[in-house]
Amino acid sequence: MSGAIEATAGGRTDAPLRAHGLGRSYDGYIALGSFNLEVAAGELVALIGPNGAGKTTFLNLAAGLLDPTSGRVEIDGHVPGSIEARRALSYLPDTPVFYEDLSVAEHLEYVAALHEAKHPAARIDELISRLGLDGWEDALGAELSKGMKQKASIAFALVRPFKVLLADEPLDGLDPPSRETLFTLLAETQAAGAAIIVSTHRPDVIAAADRCVAIRDGRLAYDGTPDPAVLTEIFDRSELEGA
Amino acid sequence: MLAAGDPVAAMKAMRSARRRRYVARTDVMEVLYRVYLGALAAVFALAFLAGALHEVPADPASVDRIRADAPAIIGIAAAVLVLAGLRAGARGGPLAIEAAEVRYTLLAPVSRRTALRPAALAQLRTAVLLGALLGAIVGNFVFRRFPGGALEWIGSLAAFGALVPIAVLAGALVASGRRLRPPVAGALGLALVLWSALDLALGWSSSPATMLGDLATLPLQHGASAWLAVLGAALALALLAAGLLGIGGLGLEAARRRAQLVAEMRFSASVQDLRSVILLRRQLASEHPRRRPWLRLGGTRARGAARPIWWRDWQSFLHWPAVRVVRVVLIAVAAGGLAVGGFDLTPVLFALPGPLLFIAALDLIEPLAQESDHPTRRLLLPLTAAELIRHHLVAPMVAMAFVLAIATVAAAVAGGDPGLALGVGAVVFLPLAAVLICAAAVSATNDPYEFVLNPQLGQAVSLAPLVVVLIAAFLPLFVAWKVEGGNGARVGAVAGIDFVLLVFALIGLAALAFRFHKREGEAL
Numbered sequence: 001m002s003g004a005i006e007a008t009a010g011g012r013t014d015a016p017l018r019a020h021g022l023g024r025s026y027d028g029y030i031a032l033g034s035f036n037l038e039v040a041a042g043e044l045v046a047l048i049g050p051n052g053a054g055k056t057t058f059l060n061l062a063a064g065l066l067d068p069t070s071g072r073v074e075i076d077g078h079v080p081g082s083i084e085a086r087r088a089l090s091y092l093p094d095t096p097v098f099y100e101d102l103s104v105a106e107h108l109e110y111v112a113a114l115h116e117a118k119h120p121a122a123r124i125d126e127l128i129s130r131l132g133l134d135g136w137e138d139a140l141g142a143e144l145s146k147g148m149k150q151k152a153s154i155a156f157a158l159v160r161p162f163k164v165l166l167a168d169e170p171l172d173g174l175d176p177p178s179r180e181t182l183f184t185l186l187a188e189t190q191a192a193g194a195a196i197i198v199s200t201h202r203p204d205v206i207a208a209a210d211r212c213v214a215i216r217d218g219r220l221a222y223d224g225t226p227d228p229a230v231l232t233e234i235f236d237r238s239e240l241e242g243a
Numbered sequence: 244m245l246a247a248g249d250p251v252a253a254m255k256a257m258r259s260a261r262r263r264r265y266v267a268r269t270d271v272m273e274v275l276y277r278v279y280l281g282a283l284a285a286v287f288a289l290a291f292l293a294g295a296l297h298e299v300p301a302d303p304a305s306v307d308r309i310r311a312d313a314p315a316i317i318g319i320a321a322a323v324l325v326l327a328g329l330r331a332g333a334r335g336g337p338l339a340i341e342a343a344e345v346r347y348t349l350l351a352p353v354s355r356r357t358a359l360r361p362a363a364l365a366q367l368r369t370a371v372l373l374g375a376l377l378g379a380i381v382g383n384f385v386f387r388r389f390p391g392g393a394l395e396w397i398g399s400l401a402a403f404g405a406l407v408p409i410a411v412l413a414g415a416l417v418a419s420g421r422r423l424r425p426p427v428a429g430a431l432g433l434a435l436v437l438w439s440a441l442d443l444a445l446g447w448s449s450s451p452a453t454m455l456g457d458l459a460t461l462p463l464q465h466g467a468s469a470w471l472a473v474l475g476a477a478l479a480l481a482l483l484a485a486g487l488l489g490i491g492g493l494g495l496e497a498a499r500r501r502a503q504l505v506a507e508m509r510f511s512a513s514v515q516d517l518r519s520v521i522l523l524r525r526q527l528a529s530e531h532p533r534r535r536p537w538l539r540l541g542g543t544r545a546r547g548a549a550r551p552i553w554w555r556d557w558q559s560f561l562h563w564p565a566v567r568v569v570r571v572v573l574i575a576v577a578a579g580g581l582a583v584g585g586f587d588l589t590p591v592l593f594a595l596p597g598p599l600l601f602i603a604a605l606d607l608i609e610p611l612a613q614e615s616d617h618p619t620r621r622l623l624l625p626l627t628a629a630e631l632i633r634h635h636l637v638a639p640m641v642a643m644a645f646v647l648a649i650a651t652v653a654a655a656v657a658g659g660d661p662g663l664a665l666g667v668g669a670v671v672f673l674p675l676a677a678v679l680i681c682a683a684a685v686s687a688t689n690d691p692y693e694f695v696l697n698p699q700l701g702q703a704v705s706l707a708p709l710v711v712v713l714i715a716a717f718l719p720l721f722v723a724w725k726v727e728g729g730n731g732a733r734v735g736a737v738a739g740i741d742f743v744l745l746v747f748a749l750i751g752l753a754a755l756a757f758r759f760h761k762r763e764g765e766a767l
Contacts, residue, residue: 086351097342101264
């Protein structure tokens with residue numbers, strides 16, 4: 001089951017994420033410059049690039065956590081930060097964030113309630129079980145290991161309905177079985193019609209993607225099929241993990 | 244399970260659950276006991292002060308001068324605070340939201356105004372209560388010298404004390420909600436300050452800040468001025484309403500940055516790590532050193548260790564951003580103004596210049612604080628700890644003396660007796676500069692974990708510099724106020740206090756030498 005897609009029926013557009021001329025600079029330093037991208041419903045895009053290329057900047061702009069200095073981005077036809085965009089977009093950040101006094105289960109209940117998830121109890125139980133969080137439901141964030149924090153953070157992102165999922169290096173800290181689970185969850189989410197962008201350095205994520213978008217120095221360097229041969233021509237081998 | 248189908252209800256339920264959990268974890272009896280002890284100590288201190296001061300009624304000329312000028316002067320001070328609020332708002336303040344709150348609640352399809360309002364009101368509640376309490380305390384002393392009853396003064400100053408934080412927080416909320424750029428927010432605040440300055444020059448009460456000044460002196464005001472005080476209060480409340488209505492426009496970028504820095508600051512404050520608090524506050528205010536100094540000093544070709552350190556310290560001051568320069572000058576002017584206020588209104592105000600000037604001293608002691616921040620670099624220098632400290636204190640003391648000279652001139656201009664102000668300033672500014680800089684150095688080089696096994700001692704060490712500067716600035720002003728006779732007698736009596744100040748400075752110097760020597764011994 002993919003509870004994530006409950007709210008995706010009746011979407012306004014085939015490309016729930018559109019960026020046009022999107023840019024962000026800091027005192028003359030261009031973190032992202034004139035970036036164009038459209039991601040279709042049901043599409044899984046691997047966003048790759050060396051450290052500092054602008055991947056997280058793009059994800060933060062799309063999530064409404066940063067304001068663009070040029071261009072625009074639309075989530076399901078709405079400006080990031082608007083109620084509609086917040087309803088349509090789920091963001092899995094690179095660093096898990098917790099309320100220090102809420103347990104994992106309470107976070108899940110809270111996020112599900114905020115986003116009006118249908119049948120939240122069943123979805124919470126399912127995610128806890130599939131992500132191996134059994135027995136950790138009542139743990140506080142400070143009591144979790146790095147990997148468990150990441151699993152909890154994945155559960156927080158997937159417990160609610162959405163049309164667009166932005167995931168910033170979601171496999172970081174996960175053991176191999178958990179990585180497999182995450183791939184399965186992403187595939188289910190994709191099959192249910194969500195647009196997914198995963199920022200990554202990992203070849204296995206790139207291979208699983210429908211499309212690969214590469215950024216270098218804040219500019220679009222590649223947009224096409226995830227062909228390892230093409231990618232190694234663009235990047236140094238050291239810039240792609242395991243390439 | 245939280246109720247699905249109503250995100251706002253879910254948010255409220257989560258918050259009340261967290262609040263209940265927090266209360267359950269708190270030892271209520273311990274808190275009540277501390278409040279009881281604090282209140283008891285405050286009551287005794289106030290009763291003692293009220294008895295000790297023996298304030299005499301002000302003469303009619305002083306009353307007339309205060310009635311005419313005080314509203315605009317108080318208005319300028321209030322406008323400066325609103326300017327600070329606007330600047331903080333332009334950088335995402337005044338709210339400090341948890342990172343998780345930004346991540347989950349503010350990114351959820353819930354009205355941000357609804358989500359943020361409780362945090363704003365909680366902050367406002369605390370500030371208003373503290374402001375009103377402080378105002379009432381000052382009112383309790385002021386009524387003894389001026390026409391008007393105790394209730395009138397306590398009431399008007401409590402209302403003023405409550406409305407100033409309202410205006411400051413409201414300005415910050417408007418700036419953050421409307422996402423004003425820092426230069427725009429600064430310009431608006433500056434316009435308000437200049438408006439009150441114009442009121443002072445022309446004898447008007449046209450600025451909203453001056454109207455708040457009318458409220459502070461309400462028992463002295465009649466007719467139109469009394470109504471203007473009411474208008475000032477209404478304008479502050481209207482600004483608050485505008486701020487609360489627009490609060491949802493808060494930029495998440497600034498909110499996230501602020502959340503992280505404030506969390507670190509709270510932790511540093513909880514362990515009395517003043518140095519970290521200062522550094523984090525500078526980051527929060529984006530207060531970075533200038534890339535180019537205001538002025539390039541000559542090289543360090545002079546022989547001996549003193550000259551390079553003297554040069555390095557001045558070079559540090561010359562890299563100050565404009566905002567820090569302005570802040571230190573404003574602190575000096577405010578200290579001078581408060582000294583005058585102590586003479587004209589109530590000597591209780593003499594307690595404020597010391598802590599205020601201490602803030603400037605903490606800025607000036609930056610080069611020595613950096614030596615403490617980087618012990619390895621310090622140990623590589625061909626100097627003993629005592630030499631290093633001694634050399635590093637000279638430039639800050641000279642600069643502090645300059646700041647005190649500004650305060651003296653401000654007091655001479657604002658007060659009715661320039662001769663007395665200049666006389667007191669002349670005999671006290673050098674030893675007081677030494678005390679302030681030594682106290683700031685002790686504070687800025689404090690290791691918050693040195694007394695981790697004896698927290699009471701740690702708190703005493705953290706608080707001692709502040710208490711010392713409070714007394715050091717209070718004493719000369721109080722003596723000048725208390726001694727009867729002409730200006731010569733008063734200035735002469737103040738000169739006697741210099742000995743006490745020098746003892747304070749020497750104690751600070753000894754504490755610093757001991758601290759650095761001990762650390763050096765432990766490191767080698």
